[in-house]
Amino acid sequence: MTQITQPSIAYIAMQVRFALTSSPIFSCTDTVTDSERFYNSILDIFEDLEEKQEVDDLAVWWNT
DSSP states (O other), rough: SSSSSSSHHHHHHHHHHHHHOOOOOOOOOTTTTTTTHHHHHHHHHOOOOOGGHHHHHHHHHOOO
């Protein structure tokens, strides 16, 4: 991998969020952290045309 992808950023955010919780087990179906919904919400933000400039800036920052 030579460049970060949007799904990779979403996954990293999901892992950080999990690490900050008190949940003892990571699971996509965990009802406490609801990781799958969180991940998909981030991907939705990346696809939102109103957020395009910020998303592009984030990709440039990660890939620099």
